[in-house]
Amino acid sequence: MQFNKVISLLLLLSVAYESNAQNKYQWKQATAGGYTYKYVTNDPLQARFYTLKNGLSVILTVNHKEPRITYRMAVRTGSNNDPKDHTGLAHYLEHLLFKGTDKYGSLDWAKEKPYLDKIDALYEQYGATKDVEKRKAIYKTIDSISGIASRFAIANEYDKLMSNIGSQKTNAHTWVEETVYEEDIPSNAVDKFLAIQAERFRKPILRLFHTELEAVYEEKNRWLDNDGAKVQENMMAGLFPTHNYGQQTTIGTIEHLKNPSLVAIRNYYNKYYVPNNMGIILAGDFDPDVMIKKVEQAFAYMQSKPVQEYQCAPEKPISAPVIKEIFGPSAENMRICFRTPAAKTHDAMVLDLASSILSNGKAGLFDLNLNKQQKAQGTQAGLQQYKDYGIFMMLGSPKQGQKLEEVKDLLIGQLALLKKGDFDETLIRAIVANEKLSMLQMLDNNTSSAQLLMNEFIKNRCTLWNKDVSYLDDMAKITKAELVATVNKYLGDNNYVLVYKRKGEDKNIVKVEKPPITPIETNAGKSSDYLKKMEAMPVADIQPLWLDYDKDITLAKTGIADVLYVQNKSNELFSLYYQFDMGTWNNKLLPLAAQYLQFLSTDKYTAEEISKSFYNIACNFNISATAEVTTVTINGLQENFEKAAGLFEEILANCKPDEAALTALKSRLMKARANAKADKQSIMSGLVSYARYGAKNPFNSVLTDAEINQLKAEDLVNILHSLMQYKHRIMYYGPLGADAFKTTVAKLHPLPASFTEYPEKANFAPVVQSATQLLFTNYDMVQSEICWVRNDLPYDASKEAVVSVFNNYFGGGMGSVVFQTIRESKALAYSTYAYYNTPSKKEYPFYMMAYVGCQADKMNEAIKGMNELLTELPVSEQRFELARTGFKKDLETQRITKEGIIASYLSARQKGWKGDFRKDEYAALAALRLQDIQDMHKSQISGKPYTYCVVASDKKIKLDELKTIGEVKQVGLEELFGY
Template sequence: MKLKLILTSCLIVLGMNAQARDYQYQTVNGDLTKTRIYTLDNGLKVYLSVNKEKPRIQTYIAVRTGSKNDPAETTGLAHYLEHLMFKGTKQFGTNNPVAEAPLLDEITQRYEVYRKLTDPEQRRQAYHEIDSVSQLAAQYFIPNEYDKLMAAIGAQGTNAFTSNDVTCYTEDIPSNEIENWAKIQADRFQNMVIRGFHTELEAVYEEYNIYLSDDGDKVWKAMGEKLTPTHPYGTQTTIGTQEHLKNPSIVNIKNYFNKWYVPNNVAICMAGDFDPDKTVAVIDQYFGNWKPASDVSQPVFPEQKSLTASVDTTVIGQQAEEVWVGWLGKKASDLQCDTLGVIEEMLSNGKAGIFDLGLNQSMKVQVAQAGMMPMQDYSLFFLVGMPKPGQSLEEVRNLMIEEIDKMKKGNFSDDLIPSVINNRKLTWQKGLDNNLWRVRLQMGAFINGISWEQEVGELDRVSKMTKQQMTDFANRFFTDGYVTIFKAQGVDSTQKKIDKPAITPIPANRDMVSQFVKDIQNSKVEPIQPVFVDFKKDITLTETKKKLPVIYKQNKDNDLFTLVFRYEFGHQDDNRYSVATDYLDYVGTDQLSAADIKQQFYQLACNYSIHSNADCVNVTLSGLSENMQPALQLLEKVLHHAKADKTSYDQFIDLTLKARDDRKKDQRTCFDYLYHYGVYGSHNIRRDDMTEKQLRETDPQQLLDLLKNLSTLEHRVLYYGPLSEKALSDMITKEHQTPKALLPVPKGKPFTAEQTPKDEIWIAPYDAKNIYMRMFHNEGRAFRLDEAATITIFNEYYGGGMNGIVFQEMREARGLAYNASARYFRPERKGQSEFFFTHIITQNDKMMDCVNHFHCILDTIPQSEAAFQIAKEAVIKQMASQRTTKFNTISRYLTMQKLGYDYDINEKIFRDLKDVTLQDIVRFEQQQIARKPYRYLLLGDEKELDMKSLERIAPVKRLTLEEIFGY
C-alpha cells in the first residue's frame, strides 16, 4: 500500500453515541493518525488514535506546566512534584490516611521553618526533628503502591518527565486494562498526597548530582540566560538550584498542584488498540467530576529584546569542548517553526545537508549539526560544532556561520528542499507504526497551543515551500544577533559538594496492601490471549536463484522495506571492519564523489548502514520500496567501487583519534568502558580497536576492499517489505553480485565474560560528585531453559523497576540513589554463561551505605508474597500482550537460532510462569546470587571516597583510563 500524504485543512465535527451519551469530537481530513480530539465538560482534552498492531496502548497524561511556572523562590518545584505524584493518594500508598494526615501536616509546617533557617546547627536539629516525625508517618506509608498498581495491570514504561512547559506522565498498558488505568490515574490526579518527602528529596539531589557532570545542561542554561534573560527559560532551570533543593516548600508544592493540575490544563493522549467510543466514555466516567479551575492562563513575561549583535560566553566542564550558536525564534505555534524545521534538515539531516556535505563529509570540522527546540513562548534554533585536532572553537563557529551565509545566498542544490520533503514523508510513514510517536505529536500540540489541523497539516504546508522563500527567510532570521556558547574543557570550580543528610531509613512495608490495590488486583477483565511467533508460518525460508539463503516476510501495511545482508562474523573476529565502515562515509567511487552518494540516497528517501557488531556484520538498506532497486544499485556501486586516498584517510585517522580521546572525558562513557573491561577483560568490544599504529600503517584501500569482498563471503538475505518472494529473488540476483561458491567467514576469539571466583574491587578515576558502581558475579553457569520463567519473575520482583526490591530499599527507604537496579542476565548465544549485576549511581559519601545494604538484600532477600504475586501478574500480563511483528519477526528468529532453538522459547516461558512460586525465587537467589564473590566496578574520585572501608572488603585494583579504553 502506497501512503498518500495529502493533508487537507478541513476541520469536521462528528458525534458518536457511547453509553447513552453523545461525545463530540474533532478530526482533520487527511490526518494519517486518524486522531479524535474530545473536550469533556470540565475542559479535559482527550486525544485518541487507534493502531491495532498489538493489544497495547501508549498513554501520556500531559499537564501544561513546567519549570517556567516554578515560583522564583523554589525553582525545581515542577520537577519535584513530578516525583511526588508517584507517592499515592488517600486511597493508596497508605494503610491509615486518617492517622497519617496530622503527621504529614506537621512535616509540611516543619519544612516551612527549616527552609528559613540559616544557622547550621539549627538546621541540623530541625532536620533531625523532621526525620523523627517522618519515621512516625512512615508506619502508615506503603511505598511504591502506584508502581504495584501499574504492575498489577501489566503496564510498562512507567515514568514521567518535566521540561520548561510540560510535566508528563507515561504508561504503556495492555488494551484490556483501560478502566483500571483510568480509575488509578483519576484518583492520582485529583487526590495526590505528599508523603515520603525527605527520602524522595534525596533522590532528586542524586539526580542533580548526575546533571552536574553533564555539560550539556550548562550549555542550555547559558543559552537561555543570554537569549531570554528576563524569562524563566533563562532565569531558572528544570532541576532547580542547589539552594532551593535543600530548602523545599511543601506548601508551595501543594499550591502549585492545586493551580495547574486541573482538567482544563491537562490532556490525555492515547494511541493503540482500543474502541474510541468506549474509551472516551470510561475516561469521562472517572475524570468527568474533576473540578476545573477558573483561571489556567499562562504567566506573561516581558517580551525578550532581539539581539542586535553577537554575544559570547563560556562554560567549563570535563566533557569534550564544543561550540553552540543560537538564535531566538517565535513560539512553537507560530508558522515560523514550519520553516525552521525545514531549515534544520536542510543544514543537517545526516546525509546530504549543507553541514553534512560542506563541513562533516569534507572533514573541515569533527562534527557540525543544527537543531531547533520549539517551546510554548519562544523557540530556539541552534548550531553545535566540535573541533578537529588543532582547531579552535572560534574557527568552528565561523565555519558554521559561513555555511549559513551560503544558504542565505541560495548556494545549495535545487534538489535539497524536495529531498527534505520526501524524507519527511518517510518519517511520517515510519512514525505511524509507533504509538509513542503518535502520542508525542498529540502532547506537543496540546502543550504548545497548536491546533490539530495545524499540527497534521505541516507536511502539506512545507511541501509548497520554494528555494526563494527559504533564502529570503534565512536572510531575515539569521542575523548577527546570535549567542555563542563556548564549552571549554576543564574543571568546573563552581560545583559544590552536597553533604549526606542524616536520614533514618523508613520501612518498606512491602507486605502491606491498601484496599484500593486489592480491588484493582481482583477486578475482572477479559484476558488477552498470548500470541507467540511461529517461525513456520510467520516467516519464509527460501533462497535466490543463485542459492543465496533468504529469510523473508512480506509487508502488507505500507510501502516501506528493510533489506539486510547478514554475515555471521563481527568485531571479535576482525576489528578492521568497524574502521572500514566509518571510513567509507568519507570517500566516493571512481565515478561518484562522497557528496554525490549522500545526495542520491537522500533523494531516493533511502538509507544504508553497515554495522560490525560483536558477532555479526549487517549491511542494511531501507526506505521507500518504489526506490529499492536504484538504491540497491547505488549501494552495490559504493561497496564495489569505493576509492581511498591518502589525504582523506590521514584526516579520518586524526578525527578518529580525537573522538576516542573525547570519549575519555565523559562520565557515562568512561563507566561503560569500565563495565565492559570488568565483565569481559581486555578483549572486549569497547576496547578491541585498531591501534593508532595499526591505523597509520594500514593501506586505506585494503580497508575498503574488505567491504568490496563482503559479497564473496557466506551470508544471508533478510527482507521485510512489499515485494513478492519472486520479485525479491529477481532483484537480488540481478543487482547483488556474488560468486558461484561463497567463502567461509573469518573466525577470531569470542568476547567472553570472565568468571569471578573471588571478591575484587576495580576502580577507575573520574572527578565527579557521584560514583557509578556495579557489582558483577559470574560463575560460568550455562543457560537452563527450565529456569527461564523463574529468572524472568525474579528480575521483575528483585531489580526490574520501581516496584522491585532494589529500588524500594535503595531509593524509597533510604534515599541513596536516583538510579538503582539489578538484573540476572541470560546469555545471547549458545555456550555463553549467565551472569548477575547490581547497578547504582550515588553521591560519593553514600558509597559504603550502598555497598553494605546491597549485601544485606543480596544475602537475605526480602520476601513478600504480596509483592511476589504483583510481580508475577505483571510478567504474565506483559507477555500476554506482547506481539512480535514486522522485521522483528526475523530478528527474533535469528535470536533463537543463536541460542540453539528453532522455535520461540517465550511460549514455554509463558506456560511455566503460572507454576513459579516465591520459594522458587528465594531458592534461586540464594543459590546463584547470595553470599557470592563479586567484582566491584567503580568509577569515581578516590579522594572523595572511603577507600579504607573498600579495602576491608577486598583488594583494590586501580585502573587507568588508558587501560580500560585501550589507548
C-alpha cells in the same frame, strides 16, 4: 545534474500539496456514541479531539495492531510556572504524584495524617530559619517524625497497582512548559486503569517527602556532573535573560532545593492541576465511542478553575554576541544559538526547513561541505521549539588539533552560504520527501502517535493540529527566496549566543549536601484496601499470540545465500539486510572500513553525489559491525528499491582508495578515542568488560595507535570490495511477494560460486570470579558510580522464565526490592537497579549486574545497602505475585511483527530454541513459586564474590575504605581502553 532531481512520486507519499491543500486539512465536527468531537480531514492518525464538560481535553487515536494502549496525562505547566522562591517545585510535585492518595499508599490514613501535618509545618519553619544549628535540629525532628509517619505509608503502591494490570513504561517527566505522566497498558485493563488514574489526581498525598527530596538532590548532583546539561542551562540563560526559559531551570536552584515547602507544592497543584489545563491522550487498541464514555465517567469529579498561563514581556533583541564558556572533564564542543519565533508560526516552519538545509544527515551544507570533507569532528544543526520561542542551533566538535574558534568559523561560513541562497532549491523537495518517509515509519507506533498529539496539546491545546497534519505539504510550498529572506531576518551576524564547552576543572560546582536520613519503613509486603479492591476487579482475558516460524517467516534460497522473508502488508516501505556472522572479533578493521565508505567515490560518482542520490530517492544505507555480526541495511520506499540496492552494489564494488580521506578519518578516529577517555559512561563500560573478561577483553582489544597510523587506504577498500564474498544471509521486509523479491535480489545482488571462510575469530572467555575485587578508575565528578559484576552458570533455556520474574522482583522497576530499599527507604541513590542477565547466545553464561549512582560521600553506605540485598533477599509473596503477573501480561499482549519476526527467528536460533520460546516461558509461569525466586537468589546471587567497578573522583572518596571490601586495582585509561 541528474542527482539533484527528486522522484516526483515521493512527493505524493501523503497527498499533493497544490492549491487545494488548505481545503484538504480542515477542522470538522462529528457526533458518535453521544459525544461530539472535532477532527481534521485526511489526518493519518484519524485523531478525535474531545472537550469534556469540565474542560478536560481527551484525544483518541486508534491502532488495533497490538492489544495495548499508550497513555499520556499531560498538564500544561512546568518549571516556567515555578514560584520565583521555589524553583524546582513542578519537578518535585511530579515525583510526589507517585506516592498515593488518602485511599492508597497508606495503611491507615487517619493515623498517618497528623504526622504529615506536623511535617508540613516543620518544613515551613525549616525554610524560614537561617541559623545553621537550628536548621539541623529542625531537620532532625523532620527525620524522626517522617520515620513514624512511614509506618503507615506503603511506598510505591502506585507501581504495584500498575504491575497488577500489566502496565509498562511507568514514568513521568517535567520540562519548562509541561508535566507528563506516562503508561502503556493492556487493552483489557482500561476500567481498572482509568479508575486508578482518576483516583491518583483526586487527592494526592505528599507523603514520604524527605526521602524523595533526597532523590531529587541526587538528580541535581547528576545534573552538576553532566557537562551537556550545563551547556544547555547557559545557552538558555543567554538567549532568555527575561523569560523563565532562561531564568528558571526545571531541576531548581540548590538554595531552593534545600528549603522546600509542602504548602507551596500543594498550592501549585491546586492552581494548575485542573481539568481545563490537562489533557488525556490515548493511542492504541480500543473503541473510541466506548473509551470516551469511560474517561468522562472516571474524571467527571474534576472541577475547572481559571488558569493564568505564564506570560512574559517580549525579549529584547540580542544586539551583540553573548559568549559563554563552560568547563568540565568531557570532550570539547561548541554551539551557536539564535532566538527564533514561537511554535506554529509560519516563520518557525521556514526555519525548521532551513535547519535541514544545513544538516539532514546526508545532503545538507554541513553534511557535504564539513562532515563529508571531514573539516571538523562533527557538525549538525537543528531547531529546538518551545511554545513562546524557538532556538536555532548550530553545533560542532573539533577534530584533533583544531580550536573551537575554528569550528565556529566553519559553521558561520556555511550559514553565510545559506543566507546567500547558495544551495540547490531541489533540496527543499528532497527534505520534504524524506520527512514524509519518516512519518510513514511512525504512523503505526502508539508511542510516536501519543507523543505527537501530546506536544500539540502542550503548545496549542490542539487548536492547530490541522497545521501539524499539513505541515510537510505546507513546507513543500516554501520557495528559496522566502527561505533566504526568513533566515536573514532571524539569523544575523551578531544576534546569537555562543557557548564554548572546554575541557578543564569546573570550579563553580557546589554539590547538594546530604542531610542525615534515617531509613524509613516501606511496608513493601502490605496493601491498602484500595489495592485489594482493584486486584479483585475482573478483566477479560487476552490470549497470547505466538509466532509460528513455519508460517510467519519464509525461508528460502537465492543462489548459495539463505533468504529470510516477511511481507510488509501495511505500507510501501522496505528494509533489506545482508548479514554476516563475523564482526570485530574476526577483523578489527571492519567498523573502520564501514565508516570509511561514506567518504569514497567511484569512477561514476563522487562521494557527495552518492549522498545526494540516496537522499533524493529517500533511501538509506548503513554498514554496522558489532563483536560477532556485521549487517548491511538498505531501506526506504519500495518504488526506489532497485535504485537503492543497485547503487549500493555499485559503490561497494567500485569504491576507490582515497588517502586524503583516510588521513582525515584517522585524525578524527584518534580524536574520538581521546573523547571516549573523557566520557564516564565509556569508562564504566570498559570497567565492566574488564570485570567480565579480564585484562584483555573485548572493550580494549582494538587497534593500537601505531596500527591506525600504518593503515593504508587499500587495506580498507579491499575489505569493502571483498565483503560480499563472505557467507551472508539476505533478509527482506517489504511489499514485494516472496518470488518477486528472490528474482529481483538475484538480479541486483550477484553472489560468488562459493563463499570465502570467515577470518579466525578471537575468543574472549568470561572469567570466573573466585575472589572479591574492586576495579577503580579516577574521574572528576561530584557523584560516584558502582557496578557489581559476576559471571555465573552456563546458559540454560529452562531458566528463562524464573530469571525474568526474578528480575521483576529483585531489581527491575520502581516496585522492585532494590529500588524500594536503596532509593525509597534509605534515600541512597537516584538511580539503582540489578539484573541477572540472559546471554544472547547459548555458548555464553548468565551474568549478574547491579548498579548504584550516588553522591561520593554516600558510596560506602550505598555499597553496604546493595551488598545486604545481594546477600539476603527480602521475601514478599505479594511482590512475587506482582512480578509474575506483570511478566505474564507482558507475554499475553506482546505482538512480534514486521522485521521483529526475523529478529525473533535469529535469536531463537542463536539460543538453540526450536520455536517461539515465549510459549515455553508462559507455560512455565503457572508452576513458578516464590520459593523458586528464593532458591535462585540463594544459589546464584548470595554469598558470591563480585567484581566491583567504581568510577569516582579520588578527591571525593577514600580508596583505603574500599580496600576493606577486597583487593583494589586502579585501572588507568590506557590499560582500560587499550590505547
